[in-house]
Amino acid sequence: MMLRIPLEEVVARIKEKSGLPEEEIFRRIDEKIKLLSGMISREGAAYIVAHELNIKLFDSISGRVQIKNILAGMRDVETVGRIERVYPPTEFSTQSGSGRVASFTLADETGSIRVVLWNEQAALADNLTPGCAVKIKSGYVRERNGQLELHLNSRSKLIINPPDEDIPEIRRAGPSERRKPISELKDGDSAQIFGTITRVFDFRFYEICPECRRRLKQGPDGFVCDVHGPVSTPNYGYVLNFFLDDGTGTIRVVCFREQVLQLLNISEDELMKIRSTEETLAELRNALLGAQVIVDGSVSKNPGFDRIEFRASSVNPNPNPEEELARLKSQKN
Numbered sequence: 001m002m003l004r005i006p007l008e009e010v011v012a013r014i015k016e017k018s019g020l021p022e023e024e025i026f027r028r029i030d031e032k033i034k035l036l037s038g039m040i041s042r043e044g045a046a047y048i049v050a051h052e053l054n055i056k057l058f059d060s061i062s063g064r065v066q067i068k069n070i071l072a073g074m075r076d077v078e079t080v081g082r083i084e085r086v087y088p089p090t091e092f093s094t095q096s097g098s099g100r101v102a103s104f105t106l107a108d109e110t111g112s113i114r115v116v117l118w119n120e121q122a123a124l125a126d127n128l129t130p131g132c133a134v135k136i137k138s139g140y141v142r143e144r145n146g147q148l149e150l151h152l153n154s155r156s157k158l159i160i161n162p163p164d165e166d167i168p169e170i171r172r173a174g175p176s177e178r179r180k181p182i183s184e185l186k187d188g189d190s191a192q193i194f195g196t197i198t199r200v201f202d203f204r205f206y207e208i209c210p211e212c213r214r215r216l217k218q219g220p221d222g223f224v225c226d227v228h229g230p231v232s233t234p235n236y237g238y239v240l241n242f243f244l245d246d247g248t249g250t251i252r253v254v255c256f257r258e259q260v261l262q263l264l265n266i267s268e269d270e271l272m273k274i275r276s277t278e279e280t281l282a283e284l285r286n287a288l289l290g291a292q293v294i295v296d297g298s299v300s301k302n303p304g305f306d307r308i309e310f311r312a313s314s315v316n317p318n319p320n321p322e323e324e325l326a327r328l329k330s331q332k333n
């Protein structure tokens with residue numbers, strides 16, 4: 001199950017629907033854990049207890065939510081916020097036809113999330129500008145590259161400047177307040193860092209579905225999308241990691257598609273042309289060594305390696321030298 005509901009919420013839901021006292025619910029959860037020889041989390045055991053009592057957990061978490069409370073697997077999500085950034089529609093095509101996709105980032109006072117508009121909904125992006133108030137109804141949540149996205153399909157509604165809502169403007173920290181020394185970064189921070197690239201790792205390319213951008217699996221007869229079936233001409237996703245050093249510390253920066261293109265300052269077409277020429281890729285990587293870049297993004301823990309990483313949301317490969325010098329001087333005084 002993709003859905004992750006905190007244990008307290010599951011227990012509260014069971015209590016509300018079954019009328020059982022909390023102690024009894026926890027007793028049943030512990031009993032399940034014992035029965036399954038501890039091979040299950042408390043949340044997992046709580047799901048099973050709810051299931052046995054015929055209690056649906058899903059509809060308890062649809063409806064109006066603040067952005068920070070949006071969870072993977074949610075459906076029928078309603079939320080409101082202000083637009084931060086708009087990514088205009090682009091075309092894609094597959095053997096089953098063509099379509100359009102657009103997206104924007106939506107923020108409220110609790111956080112921000114990327115909202116993805118498919119096909120007929122994508123045209124709505126033309127009417128969106130940063131700062132615009134919007135209400136979303138019946139969105140569904142998908143997780144991609146470890147980040148949550150709110151997707152809109154033909155059933156979903158996007159209402160611009162909803163008349164029945166008072167949506168506050170969002171005051172986000174300005175660029176100077178976001179800037180942090182690498183040594184002070186902690187898991188969960190959203191920040192901007194500036195430093196020198198000291199090591200660049202190999203490019204990694206992987207096949208994705210042209211329609212939904214999910215990662216494809218290699219089947220016996222070629223690539224397969226979980227949702228769209230066999231894909232004869234896949235698109236490619238890609239990752240590039242590098243170390244950034246700012247004198248206070250070093251951190252691994254993880255760049256996906258858009259950030260890779262920003263960093264290299266090339267188009268996706270150009271990158272796709274040289275995708276399989278190792279030499280050219282090596283030249284690109286070497287050219288990055290010693291470069292000074294500004295990276296915006298967030299810090300997260302890589303569970304596999306017990307280290308923190310900086311997941312880039314945007315990369316500026318050409319910082320203004322005068323601005324950076326002025327900043328350095330003001331820090332010393």
Ligand SMILES: [Zn+2]
Pocket residue numbers: 209210211212213214225226227228229
């Ligand atoms: Zn697909």
